[in-house]
Amino acid sequence: MVNWESKLSDYARRVEPSAIFALLDMPRAPDTINLGPGEPDPALFPVGRIAQIIANELTDSGRARTALQYTVNAGLPPLRERLSALHRSRGLPSSKDNVLVTSGSQQAIDLVVSAFVQPGSRVAVQSPTYPGAMGILKAHGAAIVTLDDAFREAPREFAVIYVTPTFSNPSGETLDIAMRRRVLDLARGSGAILLEDDPYEAISFEDATPSTIQSLDAKNGIEQSQTLYTSTFSKSLTPGFRVGWLHGPSSIIRKLTLLKQSEDMQAGTLSQLVAAEAMQFVYSEHVPRLREEYRRRRDAMLGALERHFGGQAKWTRPAGGFFVWMTLPEHVDAVALLRVAALQGVTFVPGTACSHRGEYKNCLRLSYSTNPAATLEEAICRLGSAFRSFQKLTAGSR
């Protein structure tokens, strides 16, 4: 029998299962409410409109041939046009040559890391950070440093700085404009490529969100910018289409397109057609509904946290996105709490999954995106009683 393990490349050896998936087979109550996934609620997908778009594309034989054929590696031209118009409408100079359509933002992160990170390259990340990006960085052998340490160490060199400055996964927090400038200055001073990951930007609950770091950086034109920006239709439309994009200087977009070509040629043509058509209503009609519903859910979660944990824990108050980040007293081990909570019918992501050095032992990522308000209240009530059971169980050892 082949010993597959012994034959793996260094890269393949470094790819690890996400700490989040490793927790999925934990014993749990049958009706467990999962506050773990960072997924949009499928009940909110605009299924009828998507079905109509697909029917229109496929019933006309000329359009169907385009929809089912390969397209250019950088992405379907009308979608790239519309995405660059979206950036222009936000005050950024842009043409379709500044856009690469990717198979989700996950691939955008992977392409940028593949292009700029070698084993041992220093990469600065927010702490806590998105586990999916950390997995890619670890697989490429990056030497990961927290942003706070990077500020202290400046002006040392970094290959890449990776940030989710708006409605972050996992903390729900948004960097203010001063902090965005500070991150940009760090990138400029350390020669780093700045990767701005912005998947939740559409899901905002307040009128104003600070300018993207890329727009601060591109004051003299996008071609001079050292920021690469990625966003996605995964949260604003559906993740199943796997359509995201990168926006940046055209010369590096060309290089990243070559990398994408060798990975998967292009994002799916039909998915891109749907995204291009859906752009006519996503931001104007669909996103306002999502904002209203997700805001209601956030409020339900925050209200329930206040009732069940008031005075015993801290949590963030996100101005958008899908996540609340909760900090319990120091002695609490969130993985041990999760085992108790799963038996009492609620699960979440323990904070350690969001740190490259196992920090945030007493923190929880709680997602309010996939459950309606009443279910979230029940989930937090269960979490409160699991916390009290946990406190009793561990009282003797404290």
Ligand SMILES: Cc1ncc(COP(=O)(O)O)c(C=O)c1O
């Ligand atoms: C911060 C962050 N970046 C990237 C992604 C990947 O998104 P996509 O579905 O577009 O690949 C996610 C998904 O949850 C995310 O939270």
